[in-house]
Amino acid sequence: DTGVSQDPRHKITKRGQNVTFRCDPISEHNRLYWYRQTLGQGPEFLTYFQNEAQLEKSRLLSDRFSAERPKGSFSTLEIQRTEQGDSAMYLCASSLRTAGDNEQFFGPGTRLTVL
Amino acid sequence: QKEVEQNSGPLSVPEGAIASLNCTYSDRVSQSFFWYRQYSGKSPELIMSIYSNGDKEDGRFTAQLNKASQYVSLLIRDSQPSDSATYLCAVNYMRFGAGTRLTVKP
Numbered sequence: 613d614t615g616v617s618q619d620p621r622h623k624i625t626k627r628g629q630n631v632t633f634r635c636d637p638i639s640e641h642n643r644l645y646w647y648r649q650t651l652g653q654g655p656e657f658l659t660y661f662q663n664e665a666q667l668e669k670s671r672l673l674s675d676r677f678s679a680e681r682p683k684g685s686f687s688t689l690e691i692q693r694t695e696q697g698d699s700a701m702y703l704c705a706s707s708l709r710t711a712g713d714n715e716q717f718f719g720p721g722t723r724l725t726v727l
Numbered sequence: 728q729k730e731v732e733q734n735s736g737p738l739s740v741p742e743g744a745i746a747s748l749n750c751t752y753s754d755r756v757s758q759s760f761f762w763y764r765q766y767s768g769k770s771p772e773l774i775m776s777i778y779s780n781g782d783k784e785d786g787r788f789t790a791q792l793n794k795a796s797q798y799v800s801l802l803i804r805d806s807q808p809s810d811s812a813t814y815l816c817a818v819n820y821m822r823f824g825a826g827t828r829l830t831v832k833p
Binding site: 645647652653654655656657660668703707714715716717718719720721 | 731735759761769770771772773776815817820821822823824825826
């Protein structure tokens with residue numbers, strides 16, 4: 613399978629717990645994005661990496677959220693002290709940044725439920 | 728004003744008809760535009776990208792871009808029931824609209 617993969621696919625946690633999600637991009641892609649999507653809304657941008665550098669973070673990304681992409685390969689998204697409002701689908705996408713082209717390919721997502 | 732706006736629908740068309748989906752954006756200097764299809768419970772799937780004013784065709788899909796009017800559209804010809812999904816417009820690859828739900832009736 614050469615697509616974007618995410619793990620786990622589903623996560624149920626209690627309020628106040630920490631959770632960590634993993635994303636493995638398409639192997640030759642140098643950009644990796646994290647989004648959050650709630651029912652009836654489009655994906656909401658959280659952050660993105662070019663190789664291992666985190667180039668942009670959304671203002672909506674509170675200090676409870678952190679993302680890493682060590683060595684420019686897979687990425688992790690951690691949410692500390694989860695709140696019920698964090699319940700959403702967390703999507704990862706990757707792209708190969710070339711001049712005039714930055715088409716993103718999405719993984720299947722991780723659905724988070726905070727009880 | 729939202730950065731990317733779409734009519735939430737639902738938009739209902741009969742099988743074989745043309746479905747027209749519209750999107751407006753607020754950032755005048757936007758350079759890249761994308762249409763994604765999202766089936767219920769699935770992740771978005773890229774349909775088309777467009778970067779220059781005018782039309783771009785790919786099979787049954789045509790994307791239209793008018794930067795002066797800050798408007799991008801997607802036409803689906805010969806609509807099929809399998810086209811029933813939510814269509815997301817994305818601007819500068821990170822700003823998504825809320826999507827338009829399309830239903831194609833047999």
